[in-house]
Amino acid sequence: MAQAAIITVKCQSRPGIIAAFSQAVVECDGDIKDINQFNDRMQDRYFMRMACTVRPEHMSLLSRRLESVAGRLGAYHHLRERQRPVRTLIMTSRFDHCLNDLLYRWRNGELPMMQPVGVVSNHPLSVACSRVHLGDIPFHHLPVTEDGRAEREEALRGIMEESGAELLVLARYMQVFSDRFVRDVEGRCINIHRSFLPGFRGQEPYRQASLRGVKLIGATAHYVTADLDEGPIIEQDIEPITHSDTIEDLVRKGRDIERRVLARAVRYHLDGRVFLNDDRTVVFPD
Amino acid sequence: MAQAAIITVKCQSRPGIIAAFSQAVVECDGDIKDINQFNDRMQDRYFMRMACTVRPEHMSLLSRRLESVAGRLGAYHHLRERQRPVRTLIMTSRFDHCLNDLLYRWRNGELPMMQPVGVVSNHPLSVACSRVHLGDIPFHHLPVTEDGRAEREEALRGIMEESGAELLVLARYMQVFSDRFVRDVEGRCINIHRSFLPGFRGQEPYRQASLRGVKLIGATAHYVTADLDEGPIIEQDIEPITHSDTIEDLVRKGRDIERRVLARAVRYHLDGRVFLNDDRTVVFPD
Amino acid sequence: MAQAAIITVKCQSRPGIIAAFSQAVVECDGDIKDINQFNDRMQDRYFMRMACTVRPEHMSLLSRRLESVAGRLGAYHHLRERQRPVRTLIMTSRFDHCLNDLLYRWRNGELPMMQPVGVVSNHPLSVACSRVHLGDIPFHHLPVTEDGRAEREEALRGIMEESGAELLVLARYMQVFSDRFVRDVEGRCINIHRSFLPGFRGQEPYRQASLRGVKLIGATAHYVTADLDEGPIIEQDIEPITHSDTIEDLVRKGRDIERRVLARAVRYHLDGRVFLNDDRTVVFPD
Amino acid sequence: MAQAAIITVKCQSRPGIIAAFSQAVVECDGDIKDINQFNDRMQDRYFMRMACTVRPEHMSLLSRRLESVAGRLGAYHHLRERQRPVRTLIMTSRFDHCLNDLLYRWRNGELPMMQPVGVVSNHPLSVACSRVHLGDIPFHHLPVTEDGRAEREEALRGIMEESGAELLVLARYMQVFSDRFVRDVEGRCINIHRSFLPGFRGQEPYRQASLRGVKLIGATAHYVTADLDEGPIIEQDIEPITHSDTIEDLVRKGRDIERRVLARAVRYHLDGRVFLNDDRTVVFPD
Structure with a gap:
């Protein structure tokens, strides 16, 4: 049974952020359910929310991949598991x-x-x-x-x-x-x-x-x-x-x-x- | 053909205002189409709007009757004929x-x-x-x-x-x-x-x-x-x-x-x- | 202490209804708080709601007066006391x-x-x-x-x-x-x-x-x-x-x-x- | 001066669509301004809209890349240039x-x-x-x-x-x-x-x-x-x-x-x- 998760990202505006994070989810065999993004041009700041599901056994892999992408892009990110209120x-x-x-x-x-x-x-x-x-x-x-x-x-x-x-x-x-x-x-x-x-x-x-x-x-x-x-x-x-x-x-x-x-x-x-x-x-x- | 008119009234709060003005319209053979009122208790002030129709030949009688009612009640009133934009x-x-x-x-x-x-x-x-x-x-x-x-x-x-x-x-x-x-x-x-x-x-x-x-x-x-x-x-x-x-x-x-x-x-x-x-x-x- | 009441009226359209009912309230020393009316021209039917206050000792007088007005106008009416839910x-x-x-x-x-x-x-x-x-x-x-x-x-x-x-x-x-x-x-x-x-x-x-x-x-x-x-x-x-x-x-x-x-x-x-x-x-x- | 374009995609639901299309835009030095997607699970159908800017000299490259991605994913896609009403x-x-x-x-x-x-x-x-x-x-x-x-x-x-x-x-x-x-x-x-x-x-x-x-x-x-x-x-x-x-x-x-x-x-x-x-x-x- 796949597990629902929400990934939130906040970083400086730059191209390739969605591509990188969605790539990470796909590599963990995850399924992107919903994605929202906003690029605040005035503040040069980028915001993204991605709702996805992954198999429980891939959750920690996803966590590491996101960590790595975020590090590479200089992004603040958060991975929240939906099952934990x-x-x-x-x-x-x-x-x-x-x-x-x-x-x-x-x-x-x-x-x-x-x-x-x-x-x-x-x-x-x-x-x-x-x-x-x-x-x-x-x-x-x-x-x-x-x-x-x-x-x-x-x-x-x-x-x-x-x-x-x-x-x-x-x-x-x-x-x-x-x-x-x-x-x-x-x-x-x-x-x-x-x-x-x-x-x-x-x-x-x-x-x-x-x-x-x-x-x-x-x-x-x-x-x-x-x-x-x-x-x-x-x-x-x-x-x-x-x-x-x-x-x-x-x-x-x-x-x-x-x-x-x-x-x-x-x-x-x-x-x-x-x-x-x-x-x-x-x-x-x- | 009856003529449409709007009567607006503003005066100190007191009982009998609607009764008096609607009586005036009825006495001129007029027909009240719509009536709104508001009694501002804080300001002790009363507001009324009456939309009616009267026959053209009764319009000046209506005007005099309203004048008389308003005088008696100490009310500010206005009679507007709808046909005059x-x-x-x-x-x-x-x-x-x-x-x-x-x-x-x-x-x-x-x-x-x-x-x-x-x-x-x-x-x-x-x-x-x-x-x-x-x-x-x-x-x-x-x-x-x-x-x-x-x-x-x-x-x-x-x-x-x-x-x-x-x-x-x-x-x-x-x-x-x-x-x-x-x-x-x-x-x-x-x-x-x-x-x-x-x-x-x-x-x-x-x-x-x-x-x-x-x-x-x-x-x-x-x-x-x-x-x-x-x-x-x-x-x-x-x-x-x-x-x-x-x-x-x-x-x-x-x-x-x-x-x-x-x-x-x-x-x-x-x-x-x-x-x-x-x-x-x-x-x-x- | 005045008592709040709601008078509702439904009858055939005809002039003088508001005048008559508001007169009845005034004669009982009542105070009209709010009044709404609607004249359904298509159905030739008239609807009115009057919220008022009267002194408790005048309530039964009001009831009789309304009865009399309603009888005269052929109106269905109802007097509801606000204190009785x-x-x-x-x-x-x-x-x-x-x-x-x-x-x-x-x-x-x-x-x-x-x-x-x-x-x-x-x-x-x-x-x-x-x-x-x-x-x-x-x-x-x-x-x-x-x-x-x-x-x-x-x-x-x-x-x-x-x-x-x-x-x-x-x-x-x-x-x-x-x-x-x-x-x-x-x-x-x-x-x-x-x-x-x-x-x-x-x-x-x-x-x-x-x-x-x-x-x-x-x-x-x-x-x-x-x-x-x-x-x-x-x-x-x-x-x-x-x-x-x-x-x-x-x-x-x-x-x-x-x-x-x-x-x-x-x-x-x-x-x-x-x-x-x-x-x-x-x-x-x- | 960068040129604004809208990419719309409709295809069977499958992972990796956003990743692939956003990758294509990034490879053309394009900048993703806005992205919306909807995955209709009942119909097994996926919809995406991507607003981006690219330099005019890269527009035809983008067009070819999108063609190639769409072909690979079996997607219907459309590239609309904002300057053409x-x-x-x-x-x-x-x-x-x-x-x-x-x-x-x-x-x-x-x-x-x-x-x-x-x-x-x-x-x-x-x-x-x-x-x-x-x-x-x-x-x-x-x-x-x-x-x-x-x-x-x-x-x-x-x-x-x-x-x-x-x-x-x-x-x-x-x-x-x-x-x-x-x-x-x-x-x-x-x-x-x-x-x-x-x-x-x-x-x-x-x-x-x-x-x-x-x-x-x-x-x-x-x-x-x-x-x-x-x-x-x-x-x-x-x-x-x-x-x-x-x-x-x-x-x-x-x-x-x-x-x-x-x-x-x-x-x-x-x-x-x-x-x-x-x-x-x-x-x-x-």
Whole structure:
């Protein structure tokens, strides 16, 4: 039975990259299922994603061949086996619609690459997950205390280490991290922001939207960076609103946008479809 | 043959407004076709639009009855006869897709309430309308000269007066008006901005969008105010973009958004569907 | 404290309906919050929805006044008090995403007019609700047996009567009812169909869509009628697909469409926004 | 100055196709700009599109290398030079919004791969193009006469031959072709149908939509086949409608959908993004 793998490559632009990597897969008797590439001429940077299958006994040969090609081309590359899901820690505060949505999709088989290894909140279980069924997923309460951020982040690092978390999903987690923490999780911490950034940065975006009188509201999933609400955008979507929508209506409509935008962003990330490109992203569609 | 009319009302919130105005129409043997209302509780302000038909010989009676009801309720009201289209002056610079779209829709019967009385540009005809067939519509060239804004606005006022223009549509007109001029055309000058405001105010919004790495671009039609790009929003729309879209691609995709957003805004305005509500609008859907 | 109510009216087209009903509300010291109307000229039929508040002590006066106005105009009318939610029975088979979504929205306060009084399935609890937390909501198993439809419908009628169900929501319930049963629940039984009807009626719409090579898939919420997949449509939506989507992909994307289309249709119905108009509907937007 | 080219490949599924073709481009000192592929496992069929640049002096070498690779792999392939636009004949009847839109986009530089070589209509110029500026584009009037289809098609073949037309775009052309003619233009005759097929096949789709009470209308661009309204779909889109939309409203809203769907389909076709796959298509996004 062939085994599915995803090869991602990032390097300086130069001819022959696809030819070399696809040659490597073919030499291992592999079968290329899907290939996406993007050549960023402005940054002189090249991105490629290759989905393939190989027989299990050829996986380590493939790994060595890719290593050799990447070395020759000066490329950064990654080989991910589809059968090994990504250990994911989900953080939330009091609004559980994104958490609920992610867990439902996971239980329904829509996020096969996600393995939830814990839920973290600054509120106790009864508040953070009042409408969510966690099942066996461990819950961690990290209460917010004055001047306690350093300790809280230390505790969070402990949870990440213990659970082996590779991805951090901020599913409406309302606390700000230190710059140092953010740097340490660069490219593997996804947040959902309640506006079509760069419109309505900061607090209470729906109130801002209502005051400004816009005719659409949105949500933005982005990697977290030290610069708040400025991280590389992975996915955005919007819905129309009208003058008669109250802020409560916007919050309600917003929940639908937030949960689908975050779910898509997490799915793309887990599928190896998202690449950091300085403060932007390359996202290959599925 | 009955005659179509649109009654718009704006007043302080109070009970009985619909009852009173619909009573007036019924007493003139009129037939109410459509009614929309919005009660802005925050501003204590009420908006209503009533589309009706009356027999021509009852039109002046209707006018007097509405006058009387409005006086009694302390309401601002307007009675517009559908058979009298709105004299509209369109301004453009070098990009003619919005102008072309408006004129095509007008010729096609989609904008029966619009009567184009002229096209104004800061470029000569051959530049401003290279792909547009003006037909009988008069063209006016108002070249931009250093320190010449006052004179240019004077000339524009002259054109508006002579043509009897009631509405000014800025169809990608790239010059800024003086505060005084803007105040004088408040609520009857519509601009199309090339972004989903408040994102990407100011110059080169598509370049900004490309640099920020957003996953959607948009356009915004708004009434022009002294505060640039801050006028009351009438209509907005967006389209998805990807990392591989160049600025040229964004400009191309943007043209489609701009023309449909402007056409909708103009149509809503002409149909009496748009009300100013301080720095926001009330827009009744069609 | 004023009490919210919804007045719905359906009658032959004639002038003065809004005036009369709004007069009735004003005379009871009521406050009209929202009003929608539609005059179907082809059918000579008039539809109106009025949302208002009245003081509790005036509610019975309002009821009598409406009765009197309706009698005078020959109108069918209904007065619904917002504080009394609609008793709703949800039916499902094995796919629980719509059920899960409805219950989450209900717990989250998005469907305040819905009171779930039971869940019915042709499968046992462990199959029908494997990912759904029912809480206190009673579950009823109505297994499908050969030639057992009459008995099953008898049992269902029993459950409806006992639970006082006023609305039946088929949240991916895969069994067909008898004509007689369908007639008895006319206008209060909502189904979700997995296609943009009338495209792909019948079985396996996603397989049909894949074979036909369409570029979008959709879902349709409609009232159930004897004529399968031909009932009056309440709400529809679509999403784009591509040549590379497998049937499994369509099913996954379809789940998102199905759940939001059904949730909207149920919300509109509960808010008194949906009127039957022969084999079509009138739906006033929220 | 490098020259842009598009290589399209269609063959039986087998490993090594991308590797072989990209190797060929690299050996000619070419630069791969973009690559898309699709492996249809069900049909055991493989599709690839490669956009590249090569120096003019290497173009014929590239052509030979591709020939050789294609021969070795048993692949059908095509090399199209971007600097040579596709000779396109546009047919219309009385509704000119699609024709007008295509010509505006062409003049605006949005369809650089299209070279309009003529417009054909069953109506005279004054009727077919009353709102369209043809400029230098030749117009041909092919009036419909009883039993005259054979002659009309003969004349059309003459026009195609004389103008060297490679693509036929039916921009709301309301006449039906013979099976023989359709077979002869297979894969190079695009039609726009006024519904989201397979819903509302045949005549008067907007009337059908209104009668059925659907909540969205759409348009479908497809290759023409002998089986009317059953040709392989290239692009579809929809817009929401409501109960209050008259058939005239649907026609108006439909025009916007029709023109953007047809423009996209033509653009995709000209860019080598569309492949026939029996009675479906493979369309690589731009």
